[in-house]
Structure formats: structure tokens, C-alpha cells
Amino acid sequence: MMAMALSRLHFPVTTLGPGRRVGVWFQGCSIRCPGCISVDTWDPALGQTAIADVARQLGDWAGTADGLTVSGGEPFDQPAALEILLRVWRSLSPTAVLLFTGYDLGAVGPWLEGHPGLLDAIVTALTSSTGLKPGRCAAATIRNFTS
Numbered sequence: 001m002m003a004m005a006l007s008r009l010h011f012p013v014t015t016l017g018p019g020r021r022v023g024v025w026f027q028g029c030s031i032r033c034p035g036c037i038s039v040d041t042w043d044p045a046l047g048q049t050a051i052a053d054v055a056r057q058l059g060d061w062a063g064t065a066d067g068l069t070v071s072g073g074e075p076f077d078q079p080a081a082l083e084i085l086l087r088v089w090r091s092l093s094p095t096a097v098l099l100f101t102g103y104d105l106g107a108v109g110p111w112l113e114g115h116p117g118l119l120d121a122i123v124t125a126l127t128s129s130t131g132l133k134p135g136r137c138a139a140a141t142i143r144n145f146t147s
């Protein structure tokens with residue numbers, strides 16, 4: 001299994017979605033919003049971690065977790081690793097997956113359409129048509145894929 005740039009893993013996380021969740025923070029963000037409070041997650045060269053090791057840790061937590069929350073950094077800057085990680089979670093747990101991204105729905109739409117069933121809900125940046133700069137600080141779009 002390949003490696004990914006990982007910022008951190010936590011369990012339980014109780015502030016990013018319902019219940020006691022596993023949190024995965026991707027390392028690396030190319031969006032670089034002004035005022036970002038997570039500048040430590042921008043550098044994509046940091047935190048190289050075997051996805052197999054991440055999967056092992058998720059396996060230790062999955063049985064007692066209420067879900068998985070993916071954030072960053074920017075998860076969609078590592079689309080292949082993101083796909084592997086989400087497939088791992090689906091194999092471990094029936095619980096819902098929530099993802100936060102700094103991209104707008106238009107930008108991530110093709111990935112979502114190409115990977116059905118991997119996410120249950122996504123919080124995106126506002127679209128550029130609002131005139132606001134993209135970035136998670138202005139996150140406003142939520143799509144629930146399971147309803």
C-alpha cells in the first residue's frame with residue numbers, strides 16, 4: 001500500500017460530526033486561504049506515513065467509533081490516498097463518513113461522481129460565484145449523500 005502525507009489521527013473526536021468519531025487530518029494544502037488557522041498543515045512534504053499503518057490504527061478504533069471525519073490540510077490534494085483510506089473505512093465500519101474540504105462542490109464534483117458510496121456528507125467551501133474567497137473558513141455547502 002502506498003504512503004500518504006498525514007498530519008494527525010485522533011480518537012475520539014467529538015466536535016466534528018455526531019458522536020465519538022475517528023478524525024483523520026491530511027497533511028498538505030495547496031489552497032492557502034488568507035487567515036488559515038491550520039498553516040501547520042500546508043506543507044505536503046511532512047508526515048509521510050504508510051497507509052497500511054493508518055489502516056491498522058483505524059482498525060483499532062473502528063469498532064467503538066460512531067463515524068469517520070476527514071479533514072486537513074486538504075484531503076482532495078491526495079485523491080488516491082483519500083480513496084484508499086475511505087475504502088479501508090468502509091471495510092471496517094458501517095458508520096458514516098464526513099469530509100471537510102476547502103474546495104467548492106464544483107471542483108470536487110468529478111471525484112465524487114467517480115467514487116460513489118465513499119462519502120456520506122461533505123462540507124465544502126462556498127462557490128466562487130458568491131464572491132467570497134474559497135476556503136474552509138467560509139464553508140457552507142453540505143450534501144448528504146445517503147438521504
Ligand code: SF4
Nearest residue numbers: 029032033036102135
Ligand atoms: S483549505 Fe483549510 S487548510 Fe487549506 S488554506 Fe484553507 S483553511 Fe487552511
